[in-house]
Amino acid sequence: xxxxxxxxxxxxxxxxxxxxxxxxxxxxxxxxxxxxxxxxxxxxxxxxxxxxxxxxxxxxxxxxxxxxxxxxxxxxxxxxxxxxxxxxxxxxxxxxxxxxxxxxxxxxxxxxxxxxxxxxxxxxxxxxxxxxxxxxxxxxxxxxxxxxxxxxxxxxxxxxxxxxxxxxxxxxxxxxxxxxxxxxxxxxxxxxxxxxxxxxxxxxxxxxxxxxxxxxxxxxxxxxxxxxxxxxxxxxxxxxxxxxxxxxxxxxxxxxxxxxxxxxxxxxxxxxxxxxxxxxxxxxxxxxxxxxxxxxxxxxxxxxxxxxxxxxxxxxxxxxxxxxxxxxxxxxxxxxxxxxxxxxxxxxxxxxxxxxxxxxxxxxxxxxxxxxxx
Amino acid sequence: xxxxxxxxxxxxxxxxxxxxxxxxxxxxxxxxxxxxxxxxxxxxxxxxxxxxxxxxxxxxxxxxxxxxxxxxxxxxxxxxxxxxxxxxxxxxxxxxxxxxxxxxxxxxxxxxxxxxxxxxxxxxxxxxxxxxxxxxxxxxxxxxxxxxxxxxxxxxxxxxxxxxxxxxxxxxxxxxxxxxxxxxxxxxxxxxxxxxxxxxxxxxxxxxxxxxxxxxxxxxxxxxxxxxxxxxxxxxxxxxxxxxxxxxxxxxxxxxxxxxxxxxxxxxxxxxxxxxxxxxxxxxxxxxxxxxxxxxxxxxxxxxxxxxxxxxxxxxxxxxxxxxxxxxxxxxxxxxxxxx
Numbered sequence: 001x002x003x004x005x006x007x008x009x010x011x012x013x014x015x016x017x018x019x020x021x022x023x024x025x026x027x028x029x030x031x032x033x034x035x036x037x038x039x040x041x042x043x044x045x046x047x048x049x050x051x052x053x054x055x056x057x058x059x060x061x062x063x064x065x066x067x068x069x070x071x072x073x074x075x076x077x078x079x080x081x082x083x084x085x086x087x088x089x090x091x092x093x094x095x096x097x098x099x100x101x102x103x104x105x106x107x108x109x110x111x112x113x114x115x116x117x118x119x120x121x122x123x124x125x126x127x128x129x130x131x132x133x134x135x136x137x138x139x140x141x142x143x144x145x146x147x148x149x150x151x152x153x154x155x156x157x158x159x160x161x162x163x164x165x166x167x168x169x170x171x172x173x174x175x176x177x178x179x180x181x182x183x184x185x186x187x188x189x190x191x192x193x194x195x196x197x198x199x200x201x202x203x204x205x206x207x208x209x210x211x212x213x214x215x216x217x218x219x220x221x222x223x224x225x226x227x228x229x230x231x232x233x234x235x236x237x238x239x240x241x242x243x244x245x246x247x248x249x250x251x252x253x254x255x256x257x258x259x260x261x262x263x264x265x266x267x268x269x270x271x272x273x274x275x276x277x278x279x280x281x282x283x284x285x286x287x288x289x290x291x292x293x294x295x296x297x298x299x300x301x302x303x304x305x306x307x308x309x310x311x312x313x314x315x316x317x318x319x320x321x322x323x324x325x326x327x328x329x330x331x332x333x334x335x336x337x338x339x340x341x342x343x344x345x346x347x348x349x350x351x352x353x354x355x356x357x358x359x360x361x362x363x364x365x366x367x368x369x370x371x372x373x374x
Numbered sequence: 375x376x377x378x379x380x381x382x383x384x385x386x387x388x389x390x391x392x393x394x395x396x397x398x399x400x401x402x403x404x405x406x407x408x409x410x411x412x413x414x415x416x417x418x419x420x421x422x423x424x425x426x427x428x429x430x431x432x433x434x435x436x437x438x439x440x441x442x443x444x445x446x447x448x449x450x451x452x453x454x455x456x457x458x459x460x461x462x463x464x465x466x467x468x469x470x471x472x473x474x475x476x477x478x479x480x481x482x483x484x485x486x487x488x489x490x491x492x493x494x495x496x497x498x499x500x501x502x503x504x505x506x507x508x509x510x511x512x513x514x515x516x517x518x519x520x521x522x523x524x525x526x527x528x529x530x531x532x533x534x535x536x537x538x539x540x541x542x543x544x545x546x547x548x549x550x551x552x553x554x555x556x557x558x559x560x561x562x563x564x565x566x567x568x569x570x571x572x573x574x575x576x577x578x579x580x581x582x583x584x585x586x587x588x589x590x591x592x593x594x595x596x597x598x599x600x601x602x603x604x605x606x607x608x609x610x611x612x613x614x615x616x617x618x619x620x621x622x623x624x625x626x627x628x629x630x631x632x633x634x635x636x637x638x639x640x641x642x643x644x645x646x647x648x649x650x651x652x653x654x655x656x657x658x659x660x661x662x663x664x665x666x667x668x669x670x671x672x673x674x675x676x677x678x679x680x681x682x683x684x685x686x687x688x689x690x691x692x693x694x695x696x697x698x699x700x701x702x703x704x705x706x707x708x709x710x711x712x713x714x
Contacts, residue, residue: 041607043468044488056532057539057548067536132556139563159564160522228520229567230547239565240549317527320551320560326527329461330550333528336489338465 034339049335050075056330058322060238071331078327079348085244085323086310086352092249093309094302097256104261115257122254128315130251134243135319145230154223156231161242163224166235172212179205240321244313252309259301263294295367303360307353314349324348401473401605401612402446402662410452413439414472417457418554420578421686421694422478422498431455435476437681438497438603438620440674442474445619445667450674461528461552464489467606474616478572478601480530485604494603494616495624497678499698499707501595502534503573505580508588510567515594519544524566527552531571534597558582568592572599574686574694581691615661618713622668625650625710626677627701633676636669650713657713668713678708 004010038045050072057067061077062084103115122130139159143149148158156163167173183201190198224231267290275285316323325345332341405411415423415435423433436455443453456472467475468490478500479485481493504523506512515538525531527550539546549566551557558579561569569576573595580586603620605613626632629647631639640651648654651669658665675681682699686692700706 038490041468041490042487043490043607055536057536057546059548059550067540136559136563139560139565144564230520230522232520317552318556320549320557322550326550329527329552330532333461333464334484334533336464336485338468 038339044335044337045340047340049331049337049340054331054334056334058327059320060241060322071335074327074331075324075344078322078324081322081327082310082313082316082324082348082352085241085248085313085316085321089245089248089252089309089313090306092245093252093256093305096249096253097305098260100253100257101260101264104257105264119254119257122250123258127247127251127312128318131243131247131315131319134246135239138239138243145226154234156224158231159239160230161236161238163231163234163236165221165223167221176205176209176212179208238321240316240319243319244316244321244323247315248309248312251312252305255305255308256302259298259305260294263296263298264290266297267293292367296364296369299360299364299367303357303364306356306360310352310356311349401609402615405446405473405612409447410454411439411442411446411474412454412456412472413442414458414463414466414475414477415439415455416477417459419478419575420581421690421692422574422578423455423476432685434498434681434685435478435601435603437675437685438476438494438623439474441619441623441671442616444670444674445615445622445661445663448664448666448670450670459528459552459554460526463528464491467491467604470606473605473612475604478575479604480572480599481602481604482530490607491604492607492613494605494613495620495710496600496602496707497620497623498574498601500572500574500599500601502531502570502597502599503576503595504568504570504592505561505576505589506568506592508590512568512590512592515568515592515596516542516544518546518568520546521567522547522549522565524549524551524557524561524569526550526554526557526571529571530597530599535570538596554579572601574601574692577686577692577694586691611662615663618661619671621710621713622650622671623675623678623681624701624708625713626668626672627679627708628703628710631672631677632680633672633674636672640669646712646714 035045051070053067054069054071054074055067056074058065058074058077060081062080063073063077065073065077100115100118103111104119106112106115142157142159145156145158145160148156150156154165180202183205186201187198190196222233224234224236227233271289271293272285275289276282280288313323314325317326317329320326328341328345332338335341413436415431415433418424419433419435421433423431423435426432439453439455440450444450446452456466458466458472458475458477463475463477463479464485466472475491478498479493480500481496485491486493504515504518512518519539519542523535523546525535525548532548532550535546535548549557549560551560558569560566562583569579571579573591576591580589580591583589603616605616629639629644629650631647631650636651639647640653642648645654649657651672652658652665652667655665658667661667664670676684679701682696683689686694688695696704696706698707700708702709
């Protein structure tokens with residue numbers, strides 16, 4: 001036997017590479033087998049169908065879509081709808097979860113018990129059931145479109161969704177608001193550092209705002225009006241989206257609350273007492289001593305909850321919200337190309353998850369104790 | 375969690391599709407070895423396939439499956455039913471989970487080609503319609519512009535619906551769900567203004583409502599939906615058996631043979647009848663079946679007309695007319711090539 005086999009490093013590498021080789025061969029075998037079988041059964045394969053006409057309608061969409069659009073466009077619509085749910089859902093779930101988690105360690109008996117009951121209830125009922133519950137609640141118990149009474153002038157809560165007035169051109173106001181927010185943050189940070197107000201950053205949004213006010217389109221609000229079967233004008237949240245968001249947020253918030261509670265409780269009592277003895281008030285102790293340290297414990301499990309919410313949003317198909325999986329299921333049925341459609345969906349969910357993980361890992365590194373990052 | 379089940383199912387499908395090549399015994403040998411036929415049926419469509427109060431599957435589509443059991447084993451009970459959603463059906467057939475789909479499936483070009491199916495003769499000629507509530511006072515599908523419409527996922531109906539509204543320059547908002555029951559509930563609750571599916575399906579769904587008289591089926595039929603049994607590409611022998619089993623049901627009615635008179639008919643002098651019932655041999659051998667295959671079908675399941683009247687006809691809750699589904703001699707489309 002050659003000398004090289006006695007080297008531990010060589011044998012280790014040999015082992016690793018042969019395992020890798022076996023796995024690769026297995027995949028190659030499975031894929032080539034699938035392709036042969038599909039062509040033998042004369043089942044269409046490949047991704048060409050993405051560019052043909054989809055010929056089905058989708059209930060709600062941000063981008064221009066009609067039944068003459070391509071399957072690719074249909075997938076985009078589904079993707080955006082999933083992103084919307086993931087984004088709004090995650091934001092609300094984190095806020096609600098943090099709030100309830102803090103309530104659970106509250107010294108107020110009532111607040112503590114209420115949050116206990118909340119967590120135990122929502123955490124222990126299957127999400128699918130909760131979704132059905134909210135959907136039935138909305139579609140059975142809210143008034144019909146014709147019977148609905150307006151709140152605050154022209155807001156309607158009906159079994160077909162929540163209708164409210166909305167400006168027709170929201171691009172400019174959103175942009176200005178965004179700039180204004182950024183400059184306010186800059187002013188605040190400067191003030192924290194030097195205790196002086198410096199209003200220079202506000203110049204850009206003010207000039208921009210004035211420009212739009214003088215030359216831009218007027219901000220036209222349209223109100224929902226009953227026309228034919230449904231309301232038209234304004235904007236609306238459909239019962240499908242509403243029930244999905246309610247279900248996902250309430251369910252995930254219960255888990256996040258427990259994570260936040262465990263984070264807060266992981267801080268040594270002595271730290272709080274030390275803060276108090278320095279003369280800090282309880283809110284300041286929480287802000288500067290408890291919270292930053294608790295975040296280190298909270299962030300990793302929080303990441304997996306954010307991922308869970310995103311993945312659980314695929315239950316939308318049960319209550320008819322046109323998310324990625326829902327649209328893909330329809331596409332799968334129109335074309336019969338199951339393998340391709342499932343691959344697309346799997347890849348998209350995977351990249352969502354990896355992206356979320358990446359962002360949260362960067363944040364985790366920032367909050368971790370320097371030199372101790374795991 | 376439902377997602378996980380779905381994922382496992384998809385992976386299982388991928389794996390089975392991938393492994394198919396390694397063991398490709400003929401379908402009929404597999405069925406004989408197993409001892410029963412596995413049929414994919416609709417999980418709950420009264421009149422076509424639904425379990426009765428005793429848990430026995432009943433319906434027009436179920437009878438096609440029973441007839442297959444009778445033809446292959448001489449025993450209509452040697453069948454197993456797998457309830458499939460519209461969404462699951464093709465993958466279930468492609469992956470070999472079921473031998474045959476007898477599940478009100480519309481025969482179309484793309485399914486016959488790129489989905490990889492072979493269709494048996496149509497066993498119910500249908501068309502897509504709309505159902506609304508009586509109190510909405512809608513009398514025509516042309517009045518549905520702007521309406522929210524409930525539609526089941528994974529069917530030809532999604533496409534027909536889009537086409538019909540495009541063609542008539544009307545707008546609508548589809549509410550697409552996977553589960554039939556959830557969809558019907560959403561319609562009853564008022565989430566949608568109309569429910570659309572095949573006219574027979576509408577009649578079947580209507581029987582599930584607390585007060586069926588409050589629901590109206592609109593007169594427009596917007597598509598052709600020839601519903602037929604389907605098998606996988608690539609097994610001609612089994613395809614022949616399924617095809618001629620359906621023809622046998624129709625042929626029996628043409629020849630006037632019923633489950634009640636079949637034992638008298640076998641003594642008749644009509645050569646077509648004798649050939650059909652296997653008294654004059656040949657048909658069975660050609661299909662690779664027992665010569666009594668057609669006799670067993672009629673004796674145990676009945677002819678097409680009997681099956682129709684029993685499950686969907688005038689005396690049932692569905693109250694459907696024979697219409698297009700009458701024999702060609704009565705002005706319908708049911709026609710069997712000669713069994714010789």
